[in-house]
Amino acid sequence: xxRIIDLTAHSAVYATRLLVExxxxxxxxxxxxxxxxxxxxxxxxxxxxxxxxxxxxFLNAGKRNLTLDLTSATGREILLSLVSTAxxxxxxxxxxxxxxxxxxxxxxxxxxxxxxxxxxxxxxYARSGLLAITGHPGSRPAVLGGHIVYGGSGLYVALAATxxxxxxxxxxxxxxxxxxxxxxxxxxxxxxxxxxxxxxxITQRRGYRGASTAVSGAFPCQDGYWMISVPHSPTGWRAFVxxxxxxxxxxxxxxxxxxxxxxxxxxILDRLAEWSRQFKKQEIVEExxxxxxxxxxxxxxLDMVHDPQLEARGFFDHVDHPTLGSxxxxxxxxxxxxxxxxxxxAPRLGQHTAEILxxxxxxxxxxxxxxxxxxx
Amino acid sequence: xxxxxRPETSASPAGRDPQDAPPLDGIRxxxxxxxxxxxxxxxxxxxxxxxxxxxxxxxxxxxLGATKMxxxxxxxxxxxxxxxxxxxxxxxxxxxxxxxGGRQLAAKLAAKADVLVENFSAGVMDxxxxxxxxxxxxxxxxxxxxxxxxxxxxxxxxxxxxxxTLQAYSGLLMVxxxxxxxxxxxxxxxxxxxxxLHASFGVVEALAEREKTGKGKHLDFAQLECSVATIAPLVxxxxxxxxxxxxxxxxxTSVAPQGCYRCAREDDWCTLSVQTDEQWQALxxxxxxxxxASDERFALVLGRLNHHDELDxxxxxxxxxxxxxxxxxxxxxxxxxxxxxxxxxxxxxASDAGQAFQWMEDPPDAMLVTRLPMELDxxxxxxxxxAPRLGEHTNQAxxxxxxxxxEDIAPFTDEGALT
Numbered sequence: 001x002x003r004i005i006d007l008t009a010h011s012a013v014y015a016t017r018l019l020v021e022x023x024x025x026x027x028x029x030x031x032x033x034x035x036x037x038x039x040x041x042x043x044x045x046x047x048x049x050x051x052x053x054x055x056x057x058f059l060n061a062g063k064r065n066l067t068l069d070l071t072s073a074t075g076r077e078i079l080l081s082l083v084s085t086a087x088x089x090x091x092x093x094x095x096x097x098x099x100x101x102x103x104x105x106x107x108x109x110x111x112x113x114x115x116x117x118x119x120x121x122x123x124x125y126a127r128s129g130l131l132a133i134t135g136h137p138g139s140r141p142a143v144l145g146g147h148i149v150y151g152g153s154g155l156y157v158a159l160a161a162t163x164x165x166x167x168x169x170x171x172x173x174x175x176x177x178x179x180x181x182x183x184x185x186x187x188x189x190x191x192x193x194x195x196x197x198x199x200x201x202i203t204q205r206r207g208y209r210g211a212s213t214a215v216s217g218a219f220p221c222q223d224g225y226w227m228i229s230v231p232h233s234p235t236g237w238r239a240f241v242x243x244x245x246x247x248x249x250x251x252x253x254x255x256x257x258x259x260x261x262x263x264x265x266x267x268i269l270d271r272l273a274e275w276s277r278q279f280k281k282q283e284i285v286e287e288x289x290x291x292x293x294x295x296x297x298x299x300x301x302l303d304m305v306h307d308p309q310l311e312a313r314g315f316f317d318h319v320d321h322p323t324l325g326s327x328x329x330x331x332x333x334x335x336x337x338x339x340x341x342x343x344x345x346a347p348r349l350g351q352h353t354a355e356i357l358x359x360x361x362x363x364x365x366x367x368x369x370x371x372x373x374x375x376x
Numbered sequence: 377x378x379x380x381x382r383p384e385t386s387a388s389p390a391g392r393d394p395q396d397a398p399p400l401d402g403i404r405x406x407x408x409x410x411x412x413x414x415x416x417x418x419x420x421x422x423x424x425x426x427x428x429x430x431x432x433x434x435x436x437x438x439x440l441g442a443t444k445m446x447x448x449x450x451x452x453x454x455x456x457x458x459x460x461x462x463x464x465x466x467x468x469x470x471x472x473x474x475x476x477g478g479r480q481l482a483a484k485l486a487a488k489a490d491v492l493v494e495n496f497s498a499g500v501m502d503x504x505x506x507x508x509x510x511x512x513x514x515x516x517x518x519x520x521x522x523x524x525x526x527x528x529x530x531x532x533x534x535x536x537x538x539x540x541t542l543q544a545y546s547g548l549l550m551v552x553x554x555x556x557x558x559x560x561x562x563x564x565x566x567x568x569x570x571x572x573l574h575a576s577f578g579v580v581e582a583l584a585e586r587e588k589t590g591k592g593k594h595l596d597f598a599q600l601e602c603s604v605a606t607i608a609p610l611v612x613x614x615x616x617x618x619x620x621x622x623x624x625x626x627x628x629t630s631v632a633p634q635g636c637y638r639c640a641r642e643d644d645w646c647t648l649s650v651q652t653d654e655q656w657q658a659l660x661x662x663x664x665x666x667x668x669a670s671d672e673r674f675a676l677v678l679g680r681l682n683h684h685d686e687l688d689x690x691x692x693x694x695x696x697x698x699x700x701x702x703x704x705x706x707x708x709x710x711x712x713x714x715x716x717x718x719x720x721x722x723x724x725x726a727s728d729a730g731q732a733f734q735w736m737e738d739p740p741d742a743m744l745v746t747r748l749p750m751e752l753d754x755x756x757x758x759x760x761x762x763a764p765r766l767g768e769h770t771n772q773a774x775x776x777x778x779x780x781x782x783e784d785i786a787p788f789t790d791e792g793a794l795t
Contacts, residue, residue, distance in 0.1 A: 014606070018574075018577060022577075022578075022581045039630065040629065040630065041629040041630075042609075042610070042613040042617075042621055042622075042629075043613075044612060044613060044616040044617075054609035054610065054612045054613040055609045057609070057612055058608045058609040058612055059609070119713060119715070120628075120631075120634065120647075120649035120651065120713050122626055122628075122634060122635075122636070122647045122649050122715075123647050123648075123649055123713050123714060123715040124715070125647075126636070126645075126646075126647040126715040126716060126717050126718065127715040127718060127729060128718075128723075128729075129718050129719065129720055129722075129723045129729075130562070130564075131636065131645075131647070131717045131718075132717050132718060132719045132720070133562060133563040133564055134552065134560070134561075134562045134563070135552075135553065135560055136557075136558065136560065138643055140554075140625075140626070140636055140638070140645070141626075141636055141645060141717055142552050142553045142554070142557075142560050142625060142626060142636075143552075143626050143636075144548065144552050144562060144566075145548070145551030145552040145553065145610075145623060145624060146551045146552075146606070146607045146609065146610045146621075147609075148548065148551075148552075148606045148607060151570065151605070151606030152569065152570060152573070152606075155570065155573035155574065155577065156573065156749055156750065158573075158577045159420065159573060159576055159577050159580065160750050162577055162580040162581050162584065163399045163400070163424055163580050163752075164399070164752075165584060166399060166400075166580050166583055166584040166587075167399040167754060167755065169584055169587055170394065170399075170587065171394060171395060171754070173395075173754070175752065175753055175754035175755075176753045176754075177750050177751065177752050177753070178750060178751045178753075179749060179750040180731065180732075180749050180750070182729070182731070182732075183731050183732040183747075183749030183750075184732075184749045186723065186729070186730065186731070186732035186733070186749070187569070187732045187746050187749055188564060188566065188569055189564065189720060189723070190461060190732075190733075190746040191458060191564055191565065192564070192719075192720040193461075193720055193723075193724055193730075193733055193744060193746070194441075194457045194458045194461050195720075196720045196721060196724055197457075197724060197743065197744045198447065198451065198457040198743075199457075202719050202720055202721055203563060203564075203719075203720060204563070204643075204719075205563055206561075206563040207558075207560075207561070208549070208558055208559045208560065208561055212538065212539065212540050216538075216540055217540075218544060218549060218558070218559040218561075225544075225549075225550075225558075225559050226544075227540055227541050227543075227544035227545075227549075227559075228541075229538045229540050229541055289532075289534075289535045289536065292536060293536070294536040294537060294538045294541050295541060296535075296537070296541035296542070296544050296545040297544065297545060298544040298545075298549050298550060298559045299544065299545050299546070299547050299550065300547060300550045300551075300614075300620050301547050301550070301551060301607060301610040301611045301613070301614040301620060301621050302614040302615075302618075302619065302620050303547070304546075304547055304604055304607075304611045304614070305611060305614055305615045308530075308531055308532065309526055309527075309530045309531060309532040309533075309598075309600065310600075310601070310604065312529065312530035312531055313527055313529055313530045313598065313601065315601055315604070324616075328615075329611070329612060329615040329616075331604075331605065331608045331611065331612070333601075333605045333608070334574050334597065334598065334601040334602040334604075334605045335574060335577065335578060335581075337527075337598070337601055338578060338595050338596060338597055339581075
């Protein structure tokens with residue numbers, strides 16, 4: 001397994017989390033006062049602190065942590081010494097040490113440089129074209145919640161890292177891959193690009209109703225919302241009508257054709273919304289699935305905590321966390337479930353500084369001096 | 377590094393120096409996947425140099441992008457444009473898996489593949505005799521990737537999923553938007569991209585592991601889990617507090633003001649995000665130093681966070697006088713981070729955007745396609761090549777992968793296995 005130095009910002013930090021899920025050793029380097037990811041709420045504590053931010057706890061889970069003042073020459077020297085023991089550095093471009101120094105410290109090193117102009121997430125989202133397709137028609141557009149879009153960019157960075165490591169393994173030499181954050185976000189509007197270049201059509205926000213097929217969308221039920229997507233085909237429609245048992249929809253056989261359903265979409269969807277109010281989220285989607293109609297709960301983050309499918313697949317496992325105690329909701333992650341690995345707790349700020357310095361050959365005395373100088 | 381025995385198929389093609397080849401050069405991917413998550417994933421592998429052989433049948437072609445669309449006569453008419461974008465750089469073989477011959481050839485091809493990708497419902501490949509358990513004895517190095525909606529285990533493994541139902545199930549709709557908003561979605565196939573990227577990452581990790589162990593594995597990805605993982609921090613917070621996380625709309629938990637503000641034209645918006653007190657002063661100046669802005673409560677970030685609604689009212693009164701282009705221009709000139717909401721027509725062909733799209737020759741035409749958003753300094757990525765016609769490489773693949781002659785192929789053609 002590779003040793004990876006993590007200098008990523010939020011826009012790419014999911015990459016190094018995935019490398020942990022895959023079994024690699026990841027050393028995250030932070031400034032001695034902690035980085036902004038630690039300051040991002042919500043917090044798994046009554047008051048904000050540096051150890052209980054939800055994003056830090058998930059995205060840094062299983063990593064080792066070294067604090068280093070990279071604005072100081074000594075800090076950069078320690079980084080280069082660590083680089084000489086590593087297989088890869090993944091981080092925001094430009095790195096705090098020069099490319100030449102890095103190559104000299106370790107000619108076989110793999111570097112993944114994320115080109116991110118540090119625009120605020122919302123602004124980058126707007127510039128990429130994603131904002132124009134998120135939200136409800138005509139109303140205020142929304143950025144994806146939970147910084148999900150950085151999951152997308154982090155995934156591209158993870159792909160770059162694994163590819164470069166694989167290539168280094170085969171060729172016996174390192175390489176550099178540059179990943180453009182803006183381009184990563186733009187790839188997710190490719191369907192709009194195709195519609196525009198082939199049909200001159202500008203994709204707009206479609207909201208929650210009729211977004212994919214005529215009869216699709218999120219509809220209210222007793223305890224929230226559920227989502228249905230009735231397929232284009234006449235058979236899909238017949239299965240749906242038989243279930244809903246609506247005399248008006250049953251009587252009109254012209255609705256077997258998707259084109260006619262599109263024309264009468266609001267009428268159909270209004271009736272569907274009225275009908276589904278009597279059911280609970282789980283019962284209605286289970287019945288739909290029993291009838292082979294694609295449906296799902298419109299789940300909340302809290303619903304996920306006790307989801308039967310995630311539970312059965314072992315998506316969450318148990319961890320003994322130093323301050324949260326015995327904690328049952330440690331996500332293995334999508335790759336962790338597949339690789340069968342557990343991911344340890346997120347490190348405290350500077351938790352592994354002493355042992356990493358020791359591994360690099362620094363003495364106790366050196367460590368004390370570095371502490372006093374504020375380098376670590 | 378010690379090289380364990382590798383399957384013979386992963387050798388680089390003769391004559392090419394591996395230093396000059398894309399990283400996945402020589403890797404053979406047999407791709408049974410349809411629509412988007414799988415084909416997107418294998419496009420990434422193709423861009424990285426893998427040889428991707430897409431398995432389809434004329435009785436069951438990949439329906440990606442198949443809406444009735446009037447295409448100009450100079451365009452390729454054989455497949456929909458979106459299909460062409462997602463399936464470029466691949467080869468195509470037609471195999472009718474309903475025939476014994478079709479299944480037999482599929483199994484033989486799988487025996488020669490490094491990677492097999494499928495996104496059928498759980499159990500479908502097993503019923504075709506093409507499950508991991510069937511293929512692994514013939515090809516112990518095979519990396520078998522499943523990409524079903526919910527995974528091949530668990531009580532909901534047979535549930536049908538679509539992009540929108542996965543967006544909903546993963547929590548995306550209820551963490552996006554402001555408090556009290558209706559479920560709020562993104563109008564693209566977000567989950568397919570997220571799932572596809574996870575799978576490609578998993579494939580390359582498995583290839584690296586195989587270099588050492590010589591062994592393949594079954595990667596049973598669940599699209600749901602891929603999407604939930606990207607929301608995991610909020611799931612953690614919910615588990616801890618026993619309640620839903622706050623929906624933030626376009627706001628930040630740590631800086632203010634931040635938002636998307638209405639501008640003068642129809643459905644015209646500009647975002648801004650004030651990161652520091654200095655930027656706040658710059659914003660005030662850009663708005664012409666209005667009286668309200670001198671209010672003490674707005675001087676520091678905590679006050680601005682606490683009075684965000686009031687602040688938004690004032691800011692929007694200013695932004696709504698101008699077009700988003702004008703607002704963006706004035707804010708940027710003042711040093712305030714801002715970007716207008718751009719639709720696709722302001723991205724394609726722009727000098728400062730749209731670099732993820734690149735022209736590709738597809739004779740007699742050319743089309744804009746999505747490229748890999750990265751630059752590799754060793755080996756590069758694979759050059760762009762048009763999507764195959766249905767079954768274009770059927771004979772060639774049977775010759776190249778299996779060494780079959782025209783005479784060997786004939787009985788399968790007669791049986792209808794190659795349609």
